[in-house]
Amino acid sequence: MKKRQVALAAAICTALTSVGFVGNAFAAEKNDDDLMSFNLAEIVVHGQRYIAGEFVRATSNVGILGEQDAMKSPISTTTISEKAVGSFLSSTEGLSKTLSLVPSVVKTYDAAVDCVSIRGFADNGRGFVINGIPGMQAMTRQSSNYIESVDVIEGPATGINGSGMANRSGGTISINSKKALMDEDTRKIGVKYHSKGAHEEYIDFGTRLGEDKSYGVRINASNTNGERSIENWDLKQKNIYINLDQETTNSKTNFMFGYTDTDSSGRPYGVSVSSKFVGNALPSAPDGKLNVNPTWRRDKNTNLVMTLNHEQKINDHLKAFLNAGHFKQDWFYYVGFDKTLLNEAGDFSAVSDNYSLLEKRDYAQIGLKGDFKTGDLKHEWVAGVDRMWHYYGGAKDYKEESG
Numbered sequence: 001m002k003k004r005q006v007a008l009a010a011a012i013c014t015a016l017t018s019v020g021f022v023g024n025a026f027a028a029e030k031n032d033d034d035l036m037s038f039n040l041a042e043i044v045v046h047g048q049r050y051i052a053g054e055f056v057r058a059t060s061n062v063g064i065l066g067e068q069d070a071m072k073s074p075i076s077t078t079t080i081s082e083k084a085v086g087s088f089l090s091s092t093e094g095l096s097k098t099l100s101l102v103p104s105v106v107k108t109y110d111a112a113v114d115c116v117s118i119r120g121f122a123d124n125g126r127g128f129v130i131n132g133i134p135g136m137q138a139m140t141r142q143s144s145n146y147i148e149s150v151d152v153i154e155g156p157a158t159g160i161n162g163s164g165m166a167n168r169s170g171g172t173i174s175i176n177s178k179k180a181l182m183d184e185d186t187r188k189i190g191v192k193y194h195s196k197g198a199h200e201e202y203i204d205f206g207t208r209l210g211e212d213k214s215y216g217v218r219i220n221a222s223n224t225n226g227e228r229s230i231e232n233w234d235l236k237q238k239n240i241y242i243n244l245d246q247e248t249t250n251s252k253t254n255f256m257f258g259y260t261d262t263d264s265s266g267r268p269y270g271v272s273v274s275s276k277f278v279g280n281a282l283p284s285a286p287d288g289k290l291n292v293n294p295t296w297r298r299d300k301n302t303n304l305v306m307t308l309n310h311e312q313k314i315n316d317h318l319k320a321f322l323n324a325g326h327f328k329q330d331w332f333y334y335v336g337f338d339k340t341l342l343n344e345a346g347d348f349s350a351v352s353d354n355y356s357l358l359e360k361r362d363y364a365q366i367g368l369k370g371d372f373k374t375g376d377l378k379h380e381w382v383a384g385v386d387r388m389w390h391y392y393g394g395a396k397d398y399k400e401e402s403g
Helices: 003-028 082-088 095-099 397-403
Strands: 057-062 068-069 075-080 103-105 116-120 121-125 147-154 169-178 186-194 199-211 217-226 232-248 251-265 274-276 298-315 318-341 348-374 375-395
Touching: 003 298, 082 095, 082 147, 095 116, 095 147, 121 169, 169 251, 186 217, 217 274
Parallel strands: 274 318
Antiparallel strands: 057 068, 075 147, 103 116, 116 121, 147 169, 186 199, 199 217, 217 232, 232 251, 251 298, 298 318, 318 348, 348 375
């Protein structure tokens, strides 16, 4: 029995060896010239890498340095995605609460304005950047339906963000507007319910046109009306934002236009503490929905913003760029109400003021950027010049000045 098993095993080994030999011999005789080869067409993938559940983007727009991977950027950056803006944005506290998703950013002021601190240094809407253009945002609460992402650049960054009117030591908040998607059109229309009794109707339309979808159009508009979560704060706000972009092999352009009309009654502001405050401790915090402002405290303004970005390829190692922007906020009616806490009982003094205001900013930047190699090392460089024009004061003075 054992002899038969040994003989069977030997036969199987002989057969396998023979098959392997034949296969090797066939492969050796096959000529490489007889093998078919194929050249695949170039594949271009458009998209953004995301991490942490798509709330944070893996790349950031780092000023004039352009798109940078978070792991390769020369400075610390975090990009809050559109999903995070839509998921965490508070209709009462606005963009500043969403920005606090970044550990180095803390919301510092009340529900009426976008005020934060970055690494302990104060910043507000006037210091924010839109599409790489400084000075294009208002300090007061603005609409966020046009925002695609927000880059938080930590640390001083005047060299890459331009010499705006409010450069901050702690860092820079840079807002990027929505562009038409490459893979699909956007068709959204709906109604949102905010806070205590406010409703919002909105539309979001986007499409790409032309050969290779080189041209894009994205339109966002909304109308908000009603009472907020804080008592006696009524907000009427309507806006429209239009973003046009084009991208070809040799050039890239983006133009954004935005207009917001705001009429706010009873808009809350915080209470400061008097330097003469007497007591061992501050009073306990009041109910969060309580509004210590009167209903006649009102502000009405319009906000206009335009940004332009253009990049032109000169050769494989050199590009020229242009960035420009225009901002105008016209306050038709403003009634302020500043309050100072005096003692533990909660008594406070108040000062009211009433005036009109016009703020206008214009910005322009031109430059060149490129790269070169020394041996195995690749170097990237950027050179540019910029300037901002700023006016802040009464509308009458501005008209006389313009005339």
